[in-house]
Amino acid sequence: MARRPKSRFLVLGLLSEGPKSGYDIKTEVEEVINHFWKESFGSIYPVLEQLEGEELIAPAPGPEDGRGRRAYVLTRKGRTALARWLAEPLEPDIVRNELLLKLYVGGDASADVLIRQVDTYRERNEAFLTLLSNAEREIVQAQKTEVAVSDRRLTYRLLTVRLGKRVASARIKWANDALLALDEMRAIESV
Amino acid sequence: MARRPKSRFLVLGLLSEGPKSGYDIKTEVEEVINHFWKESFGSIYPVLEQLEGEELIAPAPGPEDGRGRRAYVLTRKGRTALARWLAEPLEPDIVRNELLLKLYVGGDASADVLIRQVDTYRERNEAFLTLLSNAEREIVQAQKTEVAVSDRRLTYRLLTVRLGKRVASARIKWANDALLALDEMRAIESV
């Protein structure tokens, strides 16, 4: 069994766009794909080392950076491995929803406590939606100016943002419904 | 920092409904809350032992089962701990969406590969939606027959199912849009 399967493909995947260092990868995770993926330095650097050992990536050619920066590129072998992974069936995602667990086992709690939780959930998703809408606008803007070559990546990127938006909107709608139901419960409680 | 051991509260929470054994808890996870929570024997039994050590739960009174079954109940201390956790702020959920990663880094792949992935995603979410709709129907049915005391738990349970439905529907809608966009890409490719 391959170690750190998911992190491996994040690194491999991001390197497919061009030469990058561990630091670059971390930055891209934080600034761009943070809404659907997180990764720490603690896995990025070991993975880079491991992938180099397997000859899936290699140090980028060109002048060394004075700062000790070490960029990598995909090897042909690495590109093949990435393509293979892209075609592999999706693993079922692990689901652990703390809010739903609280609702499910919160039968003894007052409605107030749960209302507060659902409200937080709504707020977070609203903030998230705003964030994604901005990202979407930026991509659409970029699509107008870029040449056709990069168009495909932008299209894919747009898709990732739009799933986020759809899901966030769904959660917000649910939260509004749920708050109505919980308010009713509270009204009954206080009688 | 002390990260929240989530498994503890699953166990504590499920025990708040009444005496249960480790096996019961596993069954309930599998059959009822599987859509938003998973848990293995490998954590359930150690957690039970740990909680007993902390006096948050205690062996259920009553006749021993011949089969070696060991049921537990919440202590008063346990009930307090649960209530405290219910009111605690939600931790940000860890997001790792394999499909979106594949889309994001799949710029070099043929549209076909991605179409297959998105299609699988749609199918899974459709199956999921069917499952949840059945669960919803059952709860609504139960609400008509149950007495008012258990009504609150049923209401909360219904809310958990409905969030699942909302999100699944959103994903399906997205997938349909995405498939249209990807089909267009494929058409361009083949020219």
Place this chain on the structure above:
DNA sequence: TTTGGCATGTAATCCGTTACATGATTAG
């Protein structure tokens, strides 16, 4: 009697985060 479900538990191991440790370079 043998299969399947009930029932508990442990060991190996994985995947990943957090916190720590270190140092160079650049902007103010």
Place this chain on the structure above:
DNA sequence: CTAATCATGTAACGGATTACATGCCAAA
């Protein structure tokens, strides 16, 4: 000069899964 940012890396730890190990009971 000094703070922020760039940049790499390691050690400790932790939470959870998987696979394994064990055995009882009921029904076919």
